[in-house]
Amino acid sequence: MPKSQKEEAIEFLKQMESFANTMKSSVGLPMIVDPKTNVAIWYDQRELTLKFMISVEKTRKFFESLSEGKLLATKCVKTGEILFPPQVDCPSSLDSEVEWVELPKDGELTTYTIITTKPFSFSHYNDYTVGIAKLSNGVQVLAWVRETDPKKLRIGMKVKLEIVKREPEGYLTYEFVPV
Amino acid sequence: MGRKVAVVGIGHSKFGIRNDVNIAELAWESIKQAFESANLEAKDVEYVSVSNVGGWSGEPLPAVVVSEYAGLTGKPLYRVEAACASGSSAVYNAYNAVSSGQVDIAMAVGVEKMNESPTPTVVEFIGRAGNYFWEFENFGLTFPGYYALYATAYMSKYGATEEDLCQVAIKNHYYASFNPKAQFQRKIDLPTCMNSRYIAWPLKLFDASPITDGSAAVILASEEVAKKITDSPVWIHSVGAASGSANLSKRNDFTGLEAASIAAKMAYKKAGLENENTAKYFDVAEVHDCFTIAEIMAYEDLGFVKRGEGYKLVKEGQTYIGGLIPVNLSGGLKAKGHPIGATGVSMVAELSKQLLNKADKGRQATIKNGRAIAHNVGGTGHYAYVTILGLDKPKD
Numbered sequence: 001m002p003k004s005q006k007e008e009a010i011e012f013l014k015q016m017e018s019f020a021n022t023m024k025s026s027v028g029l030p031m032i033v034d035p036k037t038n039v040a041i042w043y044d045q046r047e048l049t050l051k052f053m054i055s056v057e058k059t060r061k062f063f064e065s066l067s068e069g070k071l072l073a074t075k076c077v078k079t080g081e082i083l084f085p086p087q088v089d090c091p092s093s094l095d096s097e098v099e100w101v102e103l104p105k106d107g108e109l110t111t112y113t114i115i116t117t118k119p120f121s122f123s124h125y126n127d128y129t130v131g132i133a134k135l136s137n138g139v140q141v142l143a144w145v146r147e148t149d150p151k152k153l154r155i156g157m158k159v160k161l162e163i164v165k166r167e168p169e170g171y172l173t174y175e176f177v178p179v
Numbered sequence: 180m181g182r183k184v185a186v187v188g189i190g191h192s193k194f195g196i197r198n199d200v201n202i203a204e205l206a207w208e209s210i211k212q213a214f215e216s217a218n219l220e221a222k223d224v225e226y227v228s229v230s231n232v233g234g235w236s237g238e239p240l241p242a243v244v245v246s247e248y249a250g251l252t253g254k255p256l257y258r259v260e261a262a263c264a265s266g267s268s269a270v271y272n273a274y275n276a277v278s279s280g281q282v283d284i285a286m287a288v289g290v291e292k293m294n295e296s297p298t299p300t301v302v303e304f305i306g307r308a309g310n311y312f313w314e315f316e317n318f319g320l321t322f323p324g325y326y327a328l329y330a331t332a333y334m335s336k337y338g339a340t341e342e343d344l345c346q347v348a349i350k351n352h353y354y355a356s357f358n359p360k361a362q363f364q365r366k367i368d369l370p371t372c373m374n375s376r377y378i379a380w381p382l383k384l385f386d387a388s389p390i391t392d393g394s395a396a397v398i399l400a401s402e403e404v405a406k407k408i409t410d411s412p413v414w415i416h417s418v419g420a421a422s423g424s425a426n427l428s429k430r431n432d433f434t435g436l437e438a439a440s441i442a443a444k445m446a447y448k449k450a451g452l453e454n455e456n457t458a459k460y461f462d463v464a465e466v467h468d469c470f471t472i473a474e475i476m477a478y479e480d481l482g483f484v485k486r487g488e489g490y491k492l493v494k495e496g497q498t499y500i501g502g503l504i505p506v507n508l509s510g511g512l513k514a515k516g517h518p519i520g521a522t523g524v525s526m527v528a529e530l531s532k533q534l535l536n537k538a539d540k541g542r543q544a545t546i547k548n549g550r551a552i553a554h555n556v557g558g559t560g561h562y563a564y565v566t567i568l569g570l571d572k573p574k575d
Contacts, residue, residue, distance in 0.1 A: 009297055037199065044237065085310070085312075085428075110332070113328050114377070115320070115379050116380065118302070119306040121303055140429065142314050150380055154335075155331065155335045166317070
């Protein structure tokens with residue numbers, strides 16, 4: 001089986017680390033000489049994991065409604081504007097009078113791409129399609145589209161939003177399914 | 180409108196994988212050249228604006244590190260960020276400092292060291308540049324992916340093909356082959372581009388700009404000071420700036436970048452130019468070709484041609500020297516390289532060289548109008564700057 005992009009990336013870093021360790025035991029420094037360019041590189045001895053704690057308190061209803069199979073947006077009471085991603089403040093009327101409304105599930109694909117070179121934290125997935133679709137009420141949503149064959153995708157095609165469990169992480173999110 | 184501002188010094192490092200230097204040494208390469216070309220020293224500079232996006236590189240406060248290394252400690256100092264348009268924002272920031280009368284001499288330095296992190300980490304950082312929580316966290320878009328959303332829509336609406344997109348890459352690699360500062364100094368042919376692998380369908384590896392380390396610097400001066408420093412100032416005629424929504428789902432159209440269009444109109448208005456059929460005003464342009472589709476949209480957002488006709492321009496060779504308007508004679512982001520924070524400064528340095536007939540052999544535009552235009556986009560139309568430069572002093 002070919003290696004996933006994640007495995008390749010991790011292998012690369014491990015290789016660099018083992019070079020650095022060899023150098024530390026021979027010359028006492030984590031200094032790697034790049035075989036391609038013959039220049040010296042310091043292999044950073046500090047490591048940082050980035051993991052953010054992001055507040056969803058004000059939009060908690062959106063996330064809690066996913067388990068009921070609903071996708072919600074906010075609507076500014078004064079202007080009638082529907083906001084997605086949901087936000088609880090209305091800059092155009094300078095107030096926070098919003099009501100939660102359910103989004104329709106049916107839409108048409110506005111545009112799409114199939115991601116083959118993935119970011120590090122997505123490199124364990126198979127290729128995936130990201131699309132933007134316009135729902136029947138005019139609101140646009142960006143999500144994965146459950147189809148990765150470009151021949152079976154086209155702008156204007158009908159899609160339906162589904163609440164799905166994203167694996168292997170095992171959390172609720174939404175995606176488009178071709179109708 | 181403020182005071183008139185001229186570019187009086189420029190510097191530009193070699194772009195590429197520059198692990199032979201650290202971030203300060205890399206910035207110094209450009210700063211030193213800028214000092215030399217303006218015949219100025221650190222003590223003359225009254226204001227410093229450093230553009231760097233970072234994340235992938237070690238120094239979290241790159242401006243102070245660069246400034247100390249270059250002997251600029253003590254000066255008013257800013258680190259500015261507008262994603263891939265950070266460089267233009269640094270130039271604009273320095274321009275405003277001079278134009279407003281706050282200072283007479285200001286410096287803009289763009290520097291980026293992307294190769295301090297492994298490629299997948301860099302792909303991750305750029306992919307997060309939009310609305311991280313709503314569009315990256317769950318859906319893992321990449322930078323090529325964002326532009327691919329535009330490519331799909333553009334190609335579907337106007338009938339442009341993957342071959343047409345590749346023509347941009349071929350042209351920019353051609354000119355990069357004459358640019359010793361470029362990351363890729365080699366020509367490519369259509370099969371090389373067409374046979375490269377998809378990175379974000381319909382975009383392929385050769386539709387994309389590379390991961391680059393590099394720096395560029397410009398020194399700006401007020402009219403009074405510029406007169407004393409140089410006989411050949413390049414004037415900043417105008418800058419237009421605009422922004423677009425963080426979430427791509429909030430955009431109405433995926434066949435052009437609205438922010439770039441707004442910035443262009445603003446720049447034309449300030450410079451007293453019409454905003455249609457604009458190619459005739461300029462001898463040369465540097466546009467933001469982070470992906471081939473981006474250059475095609477730039478032709479239209481800048482008003483060189485009507486909507487839907489951008490791909491025909493490159494297909495017909497009209498953006499080579501001798502055509503309607505030569506574009507990206509530096510090799511562009513595509514082949515010169517795209518060190519995110521340095522790109523916008525690099526564009527202004529490059530166009531100043533072009534206007535002064537100092538570009539390398541094989542890539543010098545014919546200077547007749549004495550006017551050039553830079554188009555620099557941050558993120559996916561999240562930020563946009565259009566800068567017009569000219570040999571004639573701007574009108575009052």
